Amino acid sequence: MSPAPFPYKLIATDLDGTLLRGDDTVSERTREALAAATAAGAVHIIVTGRAVPWTRRVLDDLGYRGIAVCGQGAQVYDAGAHRLLTSVTLDRQLAGLALSKLEAEVGPLALAASRDGVDGDVLFGPGYQVQGGLPAVYLDDTAAVWSAPLNKLYIQHPELDDDALVTVARQTVGSLVDIVMAGPGIVEILPLGLTKATGLSLAARRLGVKAAETIAFGDMPNDIPMFGWAAHGVAMANAHADLKAVADEVTTSNEEDGIAVVLERLLGAA
Secondary structure (H helix, E strand, O other), rough: OOOOOOOOOOEEEEEHHHOOOOOOOOOOOHHEEEEHHOOOOOOOEOOOOOHHHHHHHHHHOOOOOOEEEEHHHHHHOOOOEEEEEEEEOOHOOOOOHHHHHHHHHHHHEEEEEEEEEOOOOEEEEEOOOOOOOOOOEOOOOOHHHOOOOOEEEEEEOOOOOHHHHHHHHHHHHHOOOEEEEEEEEEEEEOOOOOHHHHHHHHHHHHOOOHHHHEEEEEEHHHHHHHHHHHEEEEEEEEEHHHHHOOOOEEOHHHHHOOOHHHHHHHHHHO
């Protein structure tokens, strides 16, 4: 009797906290498991909250040449050609209104912004705590944030933690924009209705793959829509509790080859 085929045609993986270890590398075991799964007929696609300028170097280092979904679904990027296939921008007037309403509720926020484009700068205003090692342009005056098209805004509050900031932001301006938590200290303002599932569905259509043929891996609440779209959602052991609550299963952490653990099991059954 011939073995069963690999059960999924598309493997969608988040980047930080999921595919990448803490040192921004992918383990040899995980590389081998992904290579074996693709050899068995699956396609691997990276789906990340990072905009393209913060993703390109990582993809190039990995030798990744396929389509990637970046910027929380705003950008579908051809990594081999270094070219944007689709890009959704944030309505700056609407975002400015949302920001002013939110600050009226919680007080001043530290602000950063991701400009659109393959080479778009990430701008950081006064007081914003930058994640280590990421390229950034620092501003003395946040007025410059609004001078060119944006994919997203980042907000931080001096006292509210991430979960509390997301909750109050959704209650205050959730009818104008979407609010997501993408990682520790990373709360984002996005175009209303934009999620990782938006970009993943566009990319899957280009690849001729359906949601019912997709397995997804992630670690943060911004991965919840992707899990809702895919047939099977796998949360890492290090994942946020909100994601674990909706996952079909929980694997080991990103430091313990959690993606490889699942893929090896599926390959063994194939």
